[in-house]
Amino acid sequence: MLKDDLTLIRNRLDSAGTIAVFAHIRPDGDSVGAALALGWALEDEGKKVEFVSEDPIPERFWFLFQFTADGKNPFIPEPVNADCYVVPDISSPDRVGAFFQNHPEIKTDICIDHHVSNTGFSKLKWVEPDTPAACCVLADIMPKMGFTLTKRISSALLCGIITDTNSFSNSDVNTKALRLAADLIDNGAELFKICRTAYKEHSIQEMEYWRIGMNNMHIEGELAWSYILTSERKAAGIESDEDNGFTNYMGNTTGIKTSILFTETNNNSVKISWRSVPGYDVAKVAVSFGGGGHKAASGATVNGAIDTVIRDVIDKTKEMLF
Ligand SMILES: [Mn+2]
Incomplete structure (x- = not known):
């Protein structure tokens, strides 16, 4: 109860x-x-x-x-x-x-x-x-x-x-x-x-952050994903590893059902943000990586190298949702 x-x-x-x-x-x-x-x-x-x-x-x-x-x-x-x-x-x-x-x-x-x-x-x-x-x-x-x-x-x-x-x-x-x-x-x-x-409102630094996210973006069918490396974030003048609205922005692309942003953090882990349209429950994927959230918006933080984490998370997301 x-x-x-x-x-x-x-x-x-x-x-x-x-x-x-x-x-x-x-x-x-x-x-x-x-x-x-x-x-x-x-x-x-x-x-x-x-x-x-x-x-x-x-x-x-x-x-x-x-x-x-x-x-x-x-x-x-x-x-x-x-x-x-x-x-x-x-x-x-x-x-x-x-x-x-x-x-x-x-x-x-x-x-x-x-x-x-x-x-x-x-x-x-x-x-x-x-x-x-x-x-x-x-x-x-x-x-x-x-x-x-x-x-x-x-x-x-x-x-x-x-x-x-x-x-x-x-x-x-x-x-x-x-x-x-x-x-x-x-x-x-x-x-x-x-x-x-x-x-x-957003800052000029956030605009720079979006520029990096756009450059690194991949579209795989109905899934859009991108990543931000610590070095890229710092070059843009952004200290925090917040997603700055970029996961939503990717998720609002026509035909995209789920978007994922991978952000390398300062302590060798990767912060993952999922967004989705109705019918795609990203909370259950986030929970499987020790995170949580809502059906349409979830997050998790996973230890490991960013390329390995990206592959694991994308495979799992496709397996569970598509
Ligand atoms: Mn809330």
């Missing part, structure tokens, strides 16, 4: 002293939005909150920090005084990074998520695998738990919904998600500004 009573979740939050709310590693808009929204709602009720992110928050989401008390980034790499551990948009504890591995005595108290691969690991949980964003889940259940969706909370939630749904264009977007988003806009969230800042 992946849904506990919301009253139990609310009571656990009420009884906590200091609550740690985590973003996941390589935080995306849904993760940042969900952590901020939940944390701010708790702060509004006078709770002490620690916003935790092992990885840095990408610059495109910094505009949300205008809503913090001091206008600064509230995220810290590890919890300090927490007695309640909340993990939104997280399908397994390792998705927050090393913290729960380094502290096996600490278990997550509350998980609110939308990943089909969620293992049900948390003491209390509310998982809706058919909902397009964790921020959609929160926009729905936070008022039911008695939280008020203020302008800043609505902005954070809309940021998560826009980015995780590719601006309401993914196959899992439903009218409920649109209605929840409309309510958030009624509460003061600025649709255009959030779309432009968190979703559409």
Whole structure:
């Protein structure tokens, strides 16, 4: 059972002293939005909150920090005084990074998520695998738990919904998600500004990154794939191994059912991103490589030389999906 009573979740939050709310590693808009929204709602009720992110928050989401008390980034790499551990948009504890591995005595108290691969690991949980964003889940259940969706909370939630749904264009977007988003806009969230800042804008470095991805691209029937070497990434002025939207871009090619991007990381492993159209479940392929995600968008990180990893992953993807 992946849904506990919301009253139990609310009571656990009420009884906590200091609550740690985590973003996941390589935080995306849904993760940042969900952590901020939940944390701010708790702060509004006078709770002490620690916003935790092992990885840095990408610059495109910094505009949300205008809503913090001091206008600064509230995220810290590890919890300090927490007695309640909340993990939104997280399908397994390792998705927050090393913290729960380094502290096996600490278990997550509350998980609110939308990943089909969620293992049900948390003491209390509310998982809706058919909902397009964790921020959609929160926009729905936070008022039911008695939280008020203020302008800043609505902005954070809309940021998560826009980015995780590719601006309401993914196959899992439903009218409920649109209605929840409309309510958030009624509460003061600025649709255009959030779309432009968190979703559409890209840097010149990202354009350079796309140029490399295009050069390395291969089309094999209905599969498009490419790779980015560490040396190429650094030459383009990009330090991170994020996919910068390039996997989606390949996946939007006419006739392509699945796209894969292989990114060489700084520690001799390869980060793999899959995207697919309905009918091609890339989550099961990602899970077979120790990763996870959604039917239409998944990821994994595999140790090994990039050419070997590319071959293994492409063979497996074809075997499982085509
Ligand atoms: Mn998400």
